[in-house]
Amino acid sequence: MDIAWSVVSKLILGLIALLIVVRVLGRKSLAQMTPYDFVYTLVLGGVLEESLYDDQVNLFHLVLGVSLWGVLIFTLEFISTKSDTLNKLFKGEPSVIVYNGQLVRPALKRNKLEMEQLRALLRTSGCYSLQNAKHMIMETGGQISLTTYDSQDETLSLLLIDEGRIEEQVLENHHLDKHWLTHELKQLGHVDIEQIVYAEWSEEKGLYVVKDSDLLDFPIRLDG
Numbered sequence: 001m002d003i004a005w006s007v008v009s010k011l012i013l014g015l016i017a018l019l020i021v022v023r024v025l026g027r028k029s030l031a032q033m034t035p036y037d038f039v040y041t042l043v044l045g046g047v048l049e050e051s052l053y054d055d056q057v058n059l060f061h062l063v064l065g066v067s068l069w070g071v072l073i074f075t076l077e078f079i080s081t082k083s084d085t086l087n088k089l090f091k092g093e094p095s096v097i098v099y100n101g102q103l104v105r106p107a108l109k110r111n112k113l114e115m116e117q118l119r120a121l122l123r124t125s126g127c128y129s130l131q132n133a134k135h136m137i138m139e140t141g142g143q144i145s146l147t148t149y150d151s152q153d154e155t156l157s158l159l160l161i162d163e164g165r166i167e168e169q170v171l172e173n174h175h176l177d178k179h180w181l182t183h184e185l186k187q188l189g190h191v192d193i194e195q196i197v198y199a200e201w202s203e204e205k206g207l208y209v210v211k212d213s214d215l216l217d218f219p220i221r222l223d224g
Contacts, residue, residue, distance in 0.1 A: 009059060010048075010051050010059060010062055011048075013059055013062060013063065015048075020070075043069060044066060044069060044070075047062070047065045047066055047069060048062070048066070051065070091140055092140045093140060093222075094137050094138060094139050094140060094145075094222055095107040095110060095111055095137065095138045095219075096135070096136070096137050096219070096220035096221075096222065097111070097113065097118070097136045097137065097138055097144075098130075098133045098134070098135060098136035099135060099216060099220045100134065100135070101131075101133065101134055101149070102214060102215065102216050103130075103197070103198070103210060103214070103215045103216065104215070104216045104218075104219060104220055105215040105216060105217050106217070106218065106219040107138070107219060107220070108215075110219075111138055113138075114162070114163075115159060115162045115163065115197075115198050116159060116162065118130070119159060121136075121138075121144050122136070122144075122146065124144070125144055125146040126154075127146055127148050127153075128153075128154055128155055128156050128157060129153065129155050129156075129157040129200060129202065129205070129208070130157075130198065130200060130208065130210070131157075131200065131205065131208040132148045132149050132150055132153045132155070133146065133148060133149075134147045134148055134149050135147045137222070155202045155204045155205055156202060157200040157201060157202040157205075157208070158170055158174060158200060158201050158202070159198075159199075159200055160176075160181060160199045160200060160201050160207075161181075161193060161196045161198065161199035161209075162198065163197060163198075164193060164194040164195070164196060164197070166178060166181065166193065176201075184201075184206075184207055185199070185207070185209070188207060188209060190209055190211070195211050195212050195213070196209055196210070196211055196212075197210050197211065197212050197214070197215060198210040
């Protein structure tokens with residue numbers, strides 16, 4: 001009975017403490033949460049979870065742990081609002097991935113984005129071709145903001161070349177071959193496949209090729 005009461009009391013007190021801490025720190029939707037916010041939320045939950053199964057952790061220890069963690073996070077939040085440098089250090093900053101239709105190399109590297117991952121992010125925003133992406137920004141929470149050249153374009157494309165490598169399986173799955181691909185590339189003036197960072201193809205628009213020299217080699221800052 002004592003064990004059951006201990007668990008119940010810890011749950012009730014822990015829930016109240018968590019609600020107070022979250023209320024003080026401010027409410028955010030999941031889409032607005034940064035990795036930093038996600039980590040401190042997990043730690044808060046972990047403090048409550050560990051206290052439930054450890055008899056040596058009493059109610060005072062639980063409240064102390066949650067309160068101390070809340071104070072630390074609140075302090076960091078307060079400091080970060082006073083300094084743009086610290087705010088970027090703690091929470092990161094948005095990255096411009098595509099600017100005026102051009103891929104931004106530093107942003108791709110910093111976010112460790114592969115081309116197929118980039119295509120997946122575009123598709124979640126209703127853009128099925130990199131050729132149609134005008135501006136793409138990766139927010140600090142991982143979601144993207146996107147503007148396109150044609151809002152009505154729903155052309156599905158195939159990734160045929162990724163970082164200088166021909167996607168042979170994709171060709172085979174869609175009854176295409178390397179000879180056809182190299183011929184089409186030569187028609188467009190692309191001889192060295194290793195210099196091609198990205199190539200997609202669709203029945204409606206044909207081949208769209210991005211060479212290594214087409215990438216922007218400097219980061220685009222949103223704050224000017």
